[in-house]
Amino acid sequence: MTGPLAGRTILVTGAGRGLGRGVALACAAADADVVVASPRENGAETVAAIEARGGSGAWTRCDATDPADVEAAVAAAVERNGALDVVIHNATSRRSSEPVQLEDVDDALWHEHASVSLDGTFYCAQAALPYLRARRGRLILMTSPAGIEGSAMLPGYATVKGAIRGFAKSLAREWAPFGVTVNAISPLAETPAMTSAYEKDPTLEERLARVVPMGHLGDPETEIAPAVVFLAGEGAGYITGQTLAVDGGRFMTL
């Protein structure tokens, strides 16, 4: 075991599919022991894929909107190796890519977004802190280009993704004395959520490609996840409070 994440235990929420799956696979390929948190059996499929490639991981059933589930997932991770080094809160509402007029964001849709992206972030941070503190660990959150520059199509999603950046910046300041870093990644990934957005709006893919300098959406495992592996790894301990855009140049930092 000599990969860049060897000896590290990493918890990834929403790792049953999409970007979270890609991140879990990449962390395992870097020799981390990966705890795949997912509310559904697809978490076991991610673990099967990890093991098929010779990596190590386990699925824990976890709904990130439920604090008891999140605490249990953290406990399951700690149980494996006696420590937890990195938490990656990647889960997002299944309604994330549903276009909506702002005036139609009702209590139910708001709760969908807020329960995963805001409450889930809060629960992950609270449950993980004692362990992250012990290991000078890392909390990595997923924001979005929409959270940075707003989105006419996805105003509710953009709002909670923007909020995650505020969380990362503030908690980075709060936890820096513990040696724990808190960062956000802003991916533009080819995921099932994006695929379903394409289905709803067939012109989206072409329009998106036009505004992405690299001309395509990123592959979760090979183009987005390596940045996550970097932030989780040895060399990133002095990087905190940042939003790392891994978006093909969609948003260029001011």
Added chain:
Amino acid sequence: MLTGRVVLVTGGEVGIGRAIALGLEDAHATVAVVDGDFASRDETAAAFARARESVGPVDAVVHAFVDPAALTSEPLAETAAADWERRCEAVLRAALHCCQAGGREMAARGGRLVLVTPTIALTGAAGLVPYATAVEGMRALAKSAARQWGPRRITVNCVAPPVELMAPDHASGPAGLALTDRPLGDPDARVDVAPVVALLAADAGHLVTGATIPVDGGIVMAP
């Protein structure tokens, strides 16, 4: 500058909301204060409609309301779930409801929406994680509304004072965030923040949208 303009100000009874309301009156606007906690979409819409009935069609909305509880400084690890809800999510929901109600009021004639978001949205703040999370979310909400409502001639912007100014009484602001040395001195909400809000509500501001303008005497200089 705002003669004949009708402006609704949320949270306009106290603190920075009141100072902005007075400052907009200084600029000759007709100001109506909308009170409440904006926890309910329907009640927020009704409160905005009542204000419109009393002062006439709305040209601008300023969301300056903040629950003082949001300014409580406490480590996140020690924050109870109910306090997280009140300091973060309730703040964001109030902003969402006021944007929705304001957008509805101004849908036919266009207008200006201004959210007051302290600079901790940009910088982050230890001890204020829930509120800083909410206000950075408010900035993304403003940008999203700005993009969606541009075709309706509604602009949406944020004005960012130092967080101390968000407390009903500045002296009761978050501990450890006392006013520091500012290149241009300490801002006053009525004298310094309100005129920037007024500019965004005036004719001259019609192409400014999705922006955040810090009014903090030069502490935060965005990249």
